[in-house]
Amino acid sequence: DDDDDDDDKKGDEDKPPKNDGKSLRIFQWNILAQALCQGADNFVLCPEEALEWKYRQLRILEELHRNDASIYCLQEVDCFSVLKEHFQKLKFDGVFHPKPQSPCLDQEINTGPDGCAIFYDEEKFKLHDTRKINLKANENVITNQVAILCKFEGIKEKEDLGTFFVAVTHLKAKAGYEKLRQAQGRYLLQILTQEVGDAPLILTGDFNASYKEPVYKEIMKSDLLLSSTYTFLSPDRVEPPFTTWQVRGSYMGNKETCVAIDYIFFSKDHFRVKSVLDIPSESEIGQKRLPSLLYPSDHLSLVCDLEILK
Ligand code: NDP
Ligand code: CA
Numbered sequence: 001d002d003d004d005d006d007d008d009k010k011g012d013e014d015k016p017p018k019n020d021g022k023s024l025r026i027f028q029w030n031i032l033a034q035a036l037c038q039g040a041d042n043f044v045l046c047p048e049e050a051l052e053w054k055y056r057q058l059r060i061l062e063e064l065h066r067n068d069a070s071i072y073c074l075q076e077v078d079c080f081s082v083l084k085e086h087f088q089k090l091k092f093d094g095v096f097h098p099k100p101q102s103p104c105l106d107q108e109i110n111t112g113p114d115g116c117a118i119f120y121d122e123e124k125f126k127l128h129d130t131r132k133i134n135l136k137a138n139e140n141v142i143t144n145q146v147a148i149l150c151k152f153e154g155i156k157e158k159e160d161l162g163t164f165f166v167a168v169t170h171l172k173a174k175a176g177y178e179k180l181r182q183a184q185g186r187y188l189l190q191i192l193t194q195e196v197g198d199a200p201l202i203l204t205g206d207f208n209a210s211y212k213e214p215v216y217k218e219i220m221k222s223d224l225l226l227s228s229t230y231t232f233l234s235p236d237r238v239e240p241p242f243t244t245w246q247v248r249g250s251y252m253g254n255k256e257t258c259v260a261i262d263y264i265f266f267s268k269d270h271f272r273v274k275s276v277l278d279i280p281s282e283s284e285i286g287q288k289r290l291p292s293l294l295y296p297s298d299h300l301s302l303v304c305d306l307e308i309l310k
Helices: 053-066 080-089 178-196 214-221 229-233
Strands: 023-030 071-077 092-098 115-121 125-136 142-154 163-170 201-206 226-228 244-250 253-259 262-267 271-277 302-308
Touching: 023 053, 023 163, 023 201, 023 262, 053 080, 071 080, 071 163, 071 201, 080 092, 080 115, 092 125, 092 142, 115 125, 115 142, 115 163, 125 163, 125 178, 142 178, 163 178, 178 201, 178 214, 214 226, 214 262, 226 229, 229 262, 229 271, 229 302, 262 271, 262 302
Parallel strands: 023 071, 163 201
Antiparallel strands: 023 302, 071 115, 092 115, 125 142, 142 163, 201 262, 226 262, 244 253, 271 302
């Protein structure tokens, strides 16, 4: 995972991708909020210095930059102004939507609420519309989770991407909240169906749900006709074994979690998967799991090239 050569990308082996320039590189990552990683998260095996902001900041920027995406979808962003300043130099603009009552604010040291963010290449896309969404569990119950929906238009003549939508979300965490995630997902799908109609859509996020959960199944069955990019990495078309792998300490002892809960979904009538960045191996991740000196978040970044079909 140390270089981003094309050799590192696996594509649809049957149909080798032809590079006609009409593709989008999408990057999805829960960057791990700084306030949480030194507070509530309790990553017991992670070296203390790997959690210091002066160090993590550089590793996060490096991870964003080296993947050279045109749209970045992020969660647990409690450093939006830092990222924005960096992205401005690359002629990217960004949108941020904080959680209404971010758990970062409960931490003694914090830099404000965490939330979802989208950064996009202003030289390639015009942002027509942004909808900042507070997810509800039903019409009457608001929740603490958010999403962003952006409507873009490709402005590079030779790439003529037309209009497409990108949505990002971060659903409720932890075991026992499967029903809440399902309700949040259902609410989001409802809004997406209304706003996007049958236009091209990319939906990314930390869904805090494995493919076995109802929310994943509802997304895959929705009228938006979505497919999951990372299933294209395996011949059996299943999700990868993990997108997060961490060990947390508690009064019950250490608890190891290794599961795929982050996704890039796309409307399958509109896009074709050209390439997908591989997930690092267990030995690349190492015995102390994530985060580490090598990986600044407990979640891995997902990167894919999607070709827009005409
Ligand atoms: P979530 O339960 O969705 O999770 C908050 C963060 O905790 C996530 O970023 C999540 O990371 C991380 N996390 C997941 N599992 C664990 C774990 N086992 N131990 C520690 N952290 C974990 O957040 P909510 O928005 O529902 O807020 C939860 C907390 O926020 C509450 O416990 C409370 O402290 C505070 N809060 C306060 C409110 C108030 O009224 N003052 C209202 C709402 C929240 P990931 O997604 O990567 O798994
Ligand atoms: Ca987290």
